[in-house]
Amino acid sequence: MSSTNPNLQIWENPANYSSPQYLKHMVLDFVQMHDFMQEPIVCDRGEGIYVWDVQGKKYLDGISGVWVTSLGFGNQRVIEAIRAQLERMCFSSPILTINTRAVEYVEMLGQYTPEGLTTIKLLSGGSEATETAIKLVRQYYAQTGKPNKKTIISRYNNFHGVTLGALTATGIASRKIPFEPLAGGFRHIAPPYCLRCPFNLKYPACNVLCARMLEKVIQYEGPETVAAFMAEPIQLSTGNIVPPPEYWPIIRETCDRYDVKVIVDEVATGAGRCGKMWAMDVFNTKPDVLCMGKGLAAGYVPLSGVAFSDEMADVFISEDPEKAFMDGHTYGGNPVAAAAGIAVLQELVERNLVEQCRLRGEYLMQRLEDLRELGVIGEIRGKGLMIGIELVKDAQTLEPFKKGINFGTRVGRNSLLKQNMIIRYAPNWIAVAPPFIVSEQEIDEMVLRLGQSIFDELSVLKN
Ligand SMILES: Cc1ncc(COP(=O)(O)O)c(C=O)c1O
Numbered sequence: 001m002s003s004t005n006p007n008l009q010i011w012e013n014p015a016n017y018s019s020p021q022y023l024k025h026m027v028l029d030f031v032q033m034h035d036f037m038q039e040p041i042v043c044d045r046g047e048g049i050y051v052w053d054v055q056g057k058k059y060l061d062g063i064s065g066v067w068v069t070s071l072g073f074g075n076q077r078v079i080e081a082i083r084a085q086l087e088r089m090c091f092s093s094p095i096l097t098i099n100t101r102a103v104e105y106v107e108m109l110g111q112y113t114p115e116g117l118t119t120i121k122l123l124s125g126g127s128e129a130t131e132t133a134i135k136l137v138r139q140y141y142a143q144t145g146k147p148n149k150k151t152i153i154s155r156y157n158n159f160h161g162v163t164l165g166a167l168t169a170t171g172i173a174s175r176k177i178p179f180e181p182l183a184g185g186f187r188h189i190a191p192p193y194c195l196r197c198p199f200n201l202k203y204p205a206c207n208v209l210c211a212r213m214l215e216k217v218i219q220y221e222g223p224e225t226v227a228a229f230m231a232e233p234i235q236l237s238t239g240n241i242v243p244p245p246e247y248w249p250i251i252r253e254t255c256d257r258y259d260v261k262v263i264v265d266e267v268a269t270g271a272g273r274c275g276k277m278w279a280m281d282v283f284n285t286k287p288d289v290l291c292m293g294k295g296l297a298a299g300y301v302p303l304s305g306v307a308f309s310d311e312m313a314d315v316f317i318s319e320d321p322e323k324a325f326m327d328g329h330t331y332g333g334n335p336v337a338a339a340a341g342i343a344v345l346q347e348l349v350e351r352n353l354v355e356q357c358r359l360r361g362e363y364l365m366q367r368l369e370d371l372r373e374l375g376v377i378g379e380i381r382g383k384g385l386m387i388g389i390e391l392v393k394d395a396q397t398l399e400p401f402k403k404g405i406n407f408g409t410r411v412g413r414n415s416l417l418k419q420n421m422i423i424r425y426a427p428n429w430i431a432v433a434p435p436f437i438v439s440e441q442e443i444d445e446m447v448l449r450l451g452q453s454i455f456d457e458l459s460v461l462k463n
Helices: 014-018 076-088 100-109 126-142 164-169 173-179 209-221 247-257 310-314 335-350 353-374 407-417 440-462
Strands: 043-047 050-053 058-061 119-123 151-155 186-189 226-231 261-266 289-292 304-308 377-383 386-391 424-426 429-432
Touching: 058 440, 076 335, 100 119, 100 335, 119 126, 119 310, 119 335, 126 164, 126 226, 126 261, 126 289, 126 304, 151 209, 164 173, 186 209, 209 226, 209 247, 226 247, 247 261, 335 353, 353 377, 353 386, 353 440, 386 407, 407 424, 407 429, 407 440, 429 440
Parallel strands: 151 186, 151 226, 226 261, 261 289
Antiparallel strands: 043 050, 050 058, 119 304, 289 304, 377 386, 386 429, 424 429
8 A cells, every 4th residue: 555645654554554653643433542542443445335444354334334325335426426526616605605516406305305395404414404403493483473482302312413502402411411511492301212111101001101291391391482392203322212103293293283393303314214215204294394414425425404494494585684594504505515415316216225225124124033032132123224223131021231231332342343344332232224235145144243243242241
């Protein structure tokens, strides 16, 4: 391998990339660098659903990066679209101009967003999208004669990103505590989690209390103060938790009753990942504001966005400059990102990849059932190619592993380091979400490697 920079001879030796001397200048997301530096993985190239590290070791990417690379690596149509746009124009001012690709992309994407959500603010990252959605509903109500409607009700255990507003809406304490005090005007309710119901109830006898309690909270807060309910359709960061079918329709109906907007965070679930273009299509419920990210440009460039109705958008169009939507980001509506987004959408539609994702997801779910014989599978849950597996000490009683065993983390690390397969993991769960182009044969291979990791780690526990 030759260095692209003749002054940096250190890069001639692949081992140098993994040296703590250089890695200590890097900062991974949410990860203790001390631990990472013990066994670092330095990626160098990708092809299809595979990634090679700098030492030439080949990994199966079982989680699409982080629910992102839905088309796999090396998609020539997307690469060509980006190249052509770079030749034409790499950037246009997001404050003084708009550009041809962005206009085309918004019109095209608007044909696939939930019905009526055809105004789209283009952005770069998921946190920008969720943060923008919060601001959108607050300014909307400020300009429609309901200036007290500010409160955002979201859910414990949901993740909405790391900028301060998005982080405040997030319901995961460990992500938030270091940054207190957070933003004002946020409340949380308990999430749906039937396997370990926060109310110790059983579905369906529970009458979906987790959804119905939203009404009580709106009443306690005062409906005239509540602007939006915000949640992930399928709760990703705490193990891919799928709500019961009644959940979203109840939420929708409640919000309609109190003039509260429904913001869905489809940053991870959207752009086909759940086997429909949006996870909310799975639940037959229409949101008011849709946050998109991750898969929109399938990892080729940063791209995200917020879609909302023309009726909401009209509130910001006026002769009064102060009434413009007071939000913006330098890379929002970037023409290269829009060109990539167009090519990704064309691939999804023309190759019928969303339906392929649904079918491969069904196949993966079936194959994962084989792992139940290992005795530690508590639940396999998900939609499309977005699947979580809760690992338990006893599959019969669903008794969890003792705190500190961190079986999910062990399995995830084993999969990564011994089985050469990248998956997402946490102490009690693992998640898989391969690219939509994954073949049935590759799914068989994934399940085999996963089974081996679980088996190995069970053997370690027993000894
Ligand atoms: C549901 C959800 N919302 C928001 C975000 C934040 O997106 P980003 O990391 O692009 O800011 C994520 C990221 O994982 C996410 O999963």
